[in-house]
Amino acid sequence: MKEIIQLLNNNKEWARRVEIETPGFFTKLKKQQRPKYLWIGCSDSRVPANQITGLLPGDVFVHRNISNQVINTDMNLMCVLQYAVDVLKVKHIIVCGHYGCGGIAAVKRNATSGMLEHWLENVRVSVRKHKRITLNEMCELNVKRQVENLAHNTIVQKAWERGRKLYIHGWIYAISDGLIKDLKVTQSGAHARKHHRS
Ligand SMILES: [Zn+2]
Structure with missing residues (x-):
């Protein structure tokens, strides 16, 4: 103890x-809490949202799961997303993966079982499609996929249609040097807003 x-x-x-x-x-x-950011990251103990971004309590609303998946039927994440977007009115959603992700590595090795096999089904589909991809390339691609999933999500789409400024960013963290790389796949819903105005 x-x-x-x-x-x-x-x-x-x-x-x-x-x-x-x-x-x-x-x-x-x-x-009150007035965070500007929603963080969707991996549960990996080496990637703590607040510490690596220098943020204090109250600055970032956090959801973490294995391999930072955005799955539209995940009630947990959908509640977090809705609360963050509609109530807290965050301005930025950050999907942050990390190199050497254990979940993705397990899929590549075909070593998942039980619940994890179901949880990482979308990763498995990507791995099958990109047979020659390295683990770290797959970790980056995984982040990009989750950014796309968010951009198509109805909670996000509706916020954009209402004219909300809401940005979705895709980042990847290197455990080996503590640095975050911006994958430059930021989505701002400019198209949805333009469509709304016309
Ligand atoms: Zn991970």
Whole structure:
């Protein structure tokens, strides 16, 4: 149990430090959250959204799952997406994958089983289509696919049709050097808005 007690002690120390650095930080946060960003990332413990982007509590709404999948029948993600877009009114949705993703590697090796086999079905379809693709290329392609899925999602489409400024970005993180690369596949719904106006 020592390792669990350590976490609670860390927490006390962290809260104390934050309050010293920024007096009133927690009382201000208690009133409301106004994050500008929704982060959809991999559950991998080495890719924590806040730390790698230098964001504080209150800055980013986070959803993480294995291999950062955007699946339109995933109730969990759909609720997160709807809340982020319609209630919190985030301006940016970031899909952030990472090189060497274990989920994608397992699909490539044909080593998934049980629930994971179902969860990563879309990755499997892509891997089958691109037989010679390397793991890291597949990790990038996976992010691009999820950006496309989001761009076609009804929650996002409706926001764009209402004229909302909402950007979807595709990023990939390298665990080996801690750096994020922008895959430059940002979608802004310019087409949907133009269509709406005409
Ligand atoms: Zn991963």
